[in-house]
Amino acid sequence: MRNFKNLLFVALLLVSATVLGQTKITGVIVDETNQPLPGASVLEKGTTNGVSTDFDGNFTLNTKSDAGTLVISFIGYKTKEVPFTSAKTQLGNIKLAEDAVLDEIVLTATSFAIDRKTPVAVSTIKAADIERKLGSQEFPEVLKSTPGVYATKSGGGFGDGRINLRGFNSVNVAVMINGVPVNDMENGAVYWSNWAGLSDVTSAMQVQRGLGASKVAVPSIGGTINILSKTSDVEKGGSIIASTGNDGYQKSGFTLSTGLMDNGLAATVSFAKIEGEGYIDGTEFKGYNYFVNLSKELNENHKLSLTSFGAPQRHGQRQNRSTIETYRNAESGNKFNPDWGYKNGQVTHIEDNFYHKSQTSLNHYWTISDKTSLSTAAYVSFGSGGGGGTAGDNTSLFNVRLGGDDQPVDLDNIVEINQANGANGSEAILRASYNDHEWYGVLSTFKTELSDRFNLVAGLDWRTYTGKHYRKVTDLLGGQYFLDDSNINNSNAALQVGDKFSYNNDGNVGWLGFFGQLEYDADSFNAFVSTSFQNTSYQRVDYFQYTPDSDLRTSDKYNFQGYSIKGGANYNLDDQNNVFVNVGYFERPADFDAVFTNFNNVDINENAENQKIFSVELGYGLRSEKFAANVNLYRTKWSDRTFTETVPSFVAGQDDFTANILGVDAIHQGVEFDFNYRPSDKLSITGMLSLGDWKWDNDILDTAIFDGDQNQVATVDLLIKDLKVADAAQTTAALGLLYKFWDKTSITVDYNYFANLYADFNVLGSANFTETGDVKEESERIDNTWKAPNYSTFDASLRHGFKLGNFDTTVTVRVNNIFDTEYIADATDGDDPLVYFGFGRTYNLGLKINF
16 A cells, blocks of 8 residues: 555656647547547647547647647557637547558558458457456456457466467467567467566557468468557656555556657657466466657658567466366365475475566658558567476475475475485476577568559568577575486586576577568458468577587578468448458468477478468458447368477376377368447447367377477377367357446446367377387277366456546456356366366456556
């Protein structure tokens, strides 16, 4: 409470007197369906005097003259000029039309889809919806009411949430921030803990399902998530935020903006701190979010924008699922976590995550002529950190707990054993697996109008990436040293805290892509055809398995080519009805591990198969003043998929194994429906239904299994043909209600339903291992994996805006899972399924003061 009072006091000090103008202009900025557009820019033409709309799209601007023109803009919408005079100061509702041409510099290459124009299935979530719905949820959970989306908190650690789109996980969903791809260059994964601060600075987030509108060659098998950050605000001022929630959740921060200055420069800075104990046992967390944007209009033809942001954090994790019975018998119930303990009376995370990934981009927008433009983004990203775990010859010691099996691990017991070993060293230790990286890239997009109807877009996508992978000793747990022989350059080494062991290698990835798109734009008919080509190179450097003078230490570079071709068309039957179709085929190079299959520089899969994807989609849209709806039918055939699967160890005391699975085929098909009904200015009703039919399409034979030190220990056959694709609910539905009691007071209620959630197939549950050198046993085919019970949840938020002195102040109360529904959100198949239960009732209270 003291921190909150201090924040309020600072807000009072930072407020400056309102500058009085000659004319006070008011209005409401809305889209074509009368939905408010919060954060829209309203600028008095020819001046730097401007404001942004509030949460409900309202604005008040004290102009410098009695008559003039307002320039109104919002991300993804056509800029509109509206005249004003002292005789007409109340402008009422001002509608903005969606547009593919984005004025913001950083957004010129984001491929934002436009309603009734771009032929893709799309959902857009504005900043107001994020602010209303997020609370203390994971960032991907904002999308859980979107068709085709399944988002969960996974193990429940801070930032450990995940998202699936049409049954595809984030490895196969392109995630872009301001048009820059952020999927890991080696494996395509997205780690949301790296972007925990994005919710504070997002102006809009768009989910494009299926092929999407992206022109660059990105892995959009399931779809594309475009996250658009704020640029520098046109209005001078800022805000202070403070929030609290269940399990010690605390967040505080501020945003400051210079506004658009006379010299054409604008700057915005945002910072926040977040910490808490975590809903799950042993998942304490602390993090910081920062965002900086500098924008400069050099002249009427050249604009620059520099953006940098990141979210350094550390949090305890729950990496291991448990049986349903284990949770039932645990003292803490569904919050039970086997991956933490006490050492010398202090909480110690056995599994944790610590990382800082920064991204900085310099964007240049050049208006070459009235018909031609060039936008270029040069960016760099540095990542440092990793995740904790255990190591040693006797990791079974981590099964000894302070009491029953549902209690924390007794780490003091391990300390005593290691100390007693004396010169024999530690039997069990804590370690961390690091994945640092350096990433540089340039994305340049050229656009020109060939004629009144035809536009040409072409560009270059260049990236270079080095991932550094190694393990370090983080705690000897009382021992004098840890003996390790994994480094042939230092065999039988007595390691200390900070020393590397087990593996130490770099992955170098190069990427060069070209893309082009021809667009046809008529009044009622829009069409496009696009193609892209990319060359991906992989190289591996191993510092442990080879000596410095070995020719094998650095592998050759292996090049793999991929390409795509897609097209689509949208036809507006009339002012209310439209239909669209899109179809595409692309080949995506196999990922890094599919090339270096045995984690060395000798066993190279130089002929790794490209992943092949064919997709087709049909859509229908209806738009009227009060009602809007969409229906989409889709089918995606995915051939020669590669992925890495974690396998529970069948050797007592050893870490989980890894299966590198190649050549998997799958079919994803389904139907999606969503609507928005706005019967009055006070009431808005939204809903969706998504029915998926996702199956594996072939069996996989002789898959190699590796232990934690990357040694092959077994092979296995996977008889998975016709099994349901797991790890995401194939049937989802949602119904939402937003009701405004007064102009600045509203309530939101969201109902979500999830069904047909199949457990991720556990290799042990579907096949027989054959340890290396043994006679192969015959695997057994299973009918299907275990299916979790269907479930539904209710969430609600209450938002109230008021004046605190001269400050616009907002209080938001958010409650998730109001009825404390018990449900299983993640599962791994087996005789006794291993699961994660979803969170019970959680709450969040937030305060925002604008100045």
